[in-house]
Amino acid sequence: MKKTYHLCLSSKNETLFRCKEDFIRGINCLCLTAYRFEAPLLAYVFMSNHVHLCIRTKDPEKLFQAFWYKYTRYFNSKYGRRGHLGEPEFFKLEINGLYHLLTAIAYILRNPMHHGVAGTPFGYPYSSIRALFRKDFGWENDYECLPEKSEYRYLPRHQSLPKTFKMDKSGMILPECAIDVADVEHQFSTARSFLYYMNRLSGEKWEKEQLQDDNGQKPITLSDIESENTCQDIKTLLVNEYGRFNYNAVTDIQLCKEIDTDIVVRSGKKSIYELSEQEKKRIALFLMRKHHAPAVQIRRCLALQDERL
Numbered sequence: 001m002k003k004t005y006h007l008c009l010s011s012k013n014e015t016l017f018r019c020k021e022d023f024i025r026g027i028n029c030l031c032l033t034a035y036r037f038e039a040p041l042l043a044y045v046f047m048s049n050h051v052h053l054c055i056r057t058k059d060p061e062k063l064f065q066a067f068w069y070k071y072t073r074y075f076n077s078k079y080g081r082r083g084h085l086g087e088p089e090f091f092k093l094e095i096n097g098l099y100h101l102l103t104a105i106a107y108i109l110r111n112p113m114h115h116g117v118a119g120t121p122f123g124y125p126y127s128s129i130r131a132l133f134r135k136d137f138g139w140e141n142d143y144e145c146l147p148e149k150s151e152y153r154y155l156p157r158h159q160s161l162p163k164t165f166k167m168d169k170s171g172m173i174l175p176e177c178a179i180d181v182a183d184v185e186h187q188f189s190t191a192r193s194f195l196y197y198m199n200r201l202s203g204e205k206w207e208k209e210q211l212q213d214d215n216g217q218k219p220i221t222l223s224d225i226e227s228e229n230t231c232q233d234i235k236t237l238l239v240n241e242y243g244r245f246n247y248n249a250v251t252d253i254q255l256c257k258e259i260d261t262d263i264v265v266r267s268g269k270k271s272i273y274e275l276s277e278q279e280k281k282r283i284a285l286f287l288m289r290k291h292h293a294p295a296v297q298i299r300r301c302l303a304l305q306d307e308r309l
Contacts, residue, residue, distance in 0.1 A: 007053050042101075043109055061092075080270055093224065115240065120198075129175075
């Protein structure tokens with residue numbers, strides 16, 4: 001029997017996705033794995049150092065391992081890296097009840113806003129949010145599909161695209177092809193209700209609402225959703241929820257782009273994983289002075305293990 005789960009994998013010491021191409025490959029790996037396992041996807045979001053998804057499946061461990069193995073092979077091959085990518089274990093939470101489900105999906109889709117990389121959940125390109133209520137929001141024809149003959153470039157080796165799947169021009173599988181749109185829209189009932197959940201503030205009211213499920217499960221909170229991601233504390237996430245974050249702060253993706261396409265190239269290396277710890281420290285100090293970015297962010301983008309800068 002399939003059950004509904006919220007799954008999350010994070011990385012404390014390095015970014016999991018360094019550029020647009022990485023995000024696209026990660027999303028495609030997830031969508032293809034869910035399709036192979038006949039596991040309905042309800043929501044997903046890919047952040048630079050963690051992944052959240054809500055899915056219905058019989059075997060969450062096997063599914064997640066299959067998905068992450070595909071992506072790790074791609075990442076390690078691209079960057080000349082070895083070994084497991086991310087934390088050894090992923091977070092798993094079984095979800096029961098309508099209000100618990102709505103809360104979990106809402107927190108997943110609102111994750112970019114909590115981490116200060118998007119002003120609204122709708123402004124972030126690497127989540128499934130734009131698969132929902134497309135007709136109501138006027139999004140039915142807001143993309144151009146990639147020609148079939150070019151699709152193989154964005155797929156894992158020896159993997160074909162299911163006939164029901166389409167890619168946009170960037171090579172990313174359209175979220176409405178992989179998400180069980182009818183089910184998720186049924187749970188939220190209307191586009192207006194969906195917007196309410198995307199814009200409401202965390203707090204006791206939301207937690208009390210989940211008690212209506214009367215299933216013995218404690219309310220899902222932002223602390224639960226972010227329990228495996230230690231890069232920002234809950235207070236900061238809540239401040240970001242109010243939109244009170246620095247829109248001009250450098251993001252992980254911007255830092256990684258500067259590192260990979262400029263600094264690493266000038267050093268004569270192929271990737272950050274060929275740099276020594278001393279070289280990374282010198283680069284870290286330079287970037288901290290240039291961008292006034294937190295040390296933890298700089299270390300993450302350089303995969304720098306030594307916390308002493």
